[in-house]
Amino acid sequence: MKSISLYVNRNSFVHDVDPITKLIYIAFAILVPIIVPSFTISFICVGISLVLLAFAKVLRKTVPVFSFVFLVLITVVIIQGLFKPENETVLFQLGPITMYQEGLLFALTITLRVLTIVSAFMILVLTTKPSELVESLVRKGMSPSIGYMIVSVFQIIPEMMAAVSTITDAQRARGMETEGSFFVRFKAFLPLMGPVVLGALINTKERAMALEVRGFNSQVQKTYLYEEKTYAYSRLIRALLLLAIAGALVWRILS
């Protein structure tokens, strides 16, 4: 079964860093450009994230995510450049189309904001196993029930996808049409969705009983299957990141 997680197993120091430190890095990469609103700082933050992704040898894996984001960003650039209400200064003209400076600058702000968020999260998502992330959050005090819910989604979705392909074949064999007008395609949605959902909900009963008999609801302190992995420099890295956020705040207040 195909995993839905984007995690890529490689050998790099980025992979070794613990998930909590990566979460602090995300906070750093998102907060600092908000506290210090300058294009240079945003570019630097995106740059740091990209360099880390390159060190983790996962740069190529970011392409599908970035291309999805860029698709939307291109329309943002076009629409804001053409129509932003504050548009005044003409930047250039292409036949009947006029691009304005204000709109394009605003689109650049949006683009950088999205890129800083996406690139910072990519580091966490591509180099951390979801189960490791959840486990370290549970160690930090998150409820194990919430942890179970998140981890089990990664198991349930591939199971449901397998059910979908079985049901699609079955319904096609019965003559269901999946192409044609909007109405025909929407009509196909129901006989595909219905059985998958009903089956999955009926299965919840067994899953609930299986958890109950294993004492999932007992109030005893839970133990962990894996030993906590620690990274030698995580304290230093965390301290530096928090210091950088604090430094940005101080700079903002003073200037």
Place this chain on the structure above:
Amino acid sequence: MKKQSMWSLRLSTASLVLIPVAVGVNYIGKLLAGLLKLPLWLDSIGTVLAAMLGGPIVGALAGAINNIIYGLTADPISFVYAITSVAIGLVTGILFYRGYISSWGKALGAGIIIGLVATVVSTPLNIGFWGGQTGNVWGDALFAAVLANTDSTWLASLLDEVVVDVPDKLLVVLISYGIFMGLPKNIVQLYNQNDKVETLD
């Protein structure tokens, strides 16, 4: 039998396993909508079903976890829209427990209300993160048209979100209601949190 308050925070094991399934249903809905090239998202059927079965708290949790999973597997910006999903779960749960989704006609009305709530919550997020757009072709074309003719980004963004979200949530609620009606009674009973156990001795 006294009905337990819908705000009960105690999660039964049944609700606990319902939430991952709800997220899976959302995921499959989005996948099928993409496969059939429907111009809709249809990615909140699970959240709505979870809210109908387990109440507003379970619905809200399903919504939040849904977006955490999307954030981890597809698009990190999804984390932000968790607020919208939580709102959808809460509103559906409240409407359902007050009896506002108990017939096809009422489900129609509830779908529109849920769509409008989702719009109101999403619009500020759209403006903050995308300059007001939704990423849906038809909605964004309207956004551009309104922006070209009026001076209000907010109006353009609100309309952009309304034309996409209201039909989407309306269909989602109708589909979920249909599925809910088709569920075996012993499954629905599993989530009915009446703790009273009657014994013969």
